[in-house]
Amino acid sequence: DIQMTQSPSTLSASVGDRVTITCRASQSIRSWLAWYQQKPGKAPKLLIYDASTLGSGVPSRFSGSGSGTEFTLTISSLQPDDFATYYCQQYNSYALFGQGTKVEIK
């Protein structure tokens, strides 16, 4: 079975910081990876799919890269609305999420 591992689990950052979250798959998932943002008490929101395609209405400060087993989500300049938990998800084989990365205020 494919395993998805995100790092770090928690990230402390300030408004304006460049933030990078990593997601690693235990085997190649080609580019079949999505990223979601979730705020407390709310449903997740699709940010990126196919590793680097921006979802509808998602600000351009979000970007995704990678293929195979290593992927990154980058927020170029962290905004107050971006403090949330981020999940990667592979869909090469069914669907499996990473454990999440919480981005908190430094």
Added chain:
Amino acid sequence: EVHLLESGGGLVQAGGSLRVSCAASGFTFSSYAMNWVRQAPGKGLEWISVISGSGANTYYADSVKGRFTISRDNSKNTLYLQMNSLRAEDTAVYYCAKDLGVTTKIFDYWGQGTLVTVSS
């Protein structure tokens, strides 16, 4: 505008059954696969099931296979999840999620979720 509204959650005893529903609007429901994703309190996301647009094809995570059944009524634009033999570990918020396409398993719209609590 796409809108998904879950209902039917609540408190049920271990071993019991519950059916949750998801009413969809704002898109051609029968053209898209639909999914259920759950989140245990304070935990991460777990995909549990997908159904094709026609309803002919269904898939389940191993954790619910044989106990849960996904179905849809395209005439009513409604998705269902029948949950039997419930366990304490099934306690979670259950989200319905629209698939980006046929069965991509990319979830582009989500409902607000419905909480299912299984008491032991």
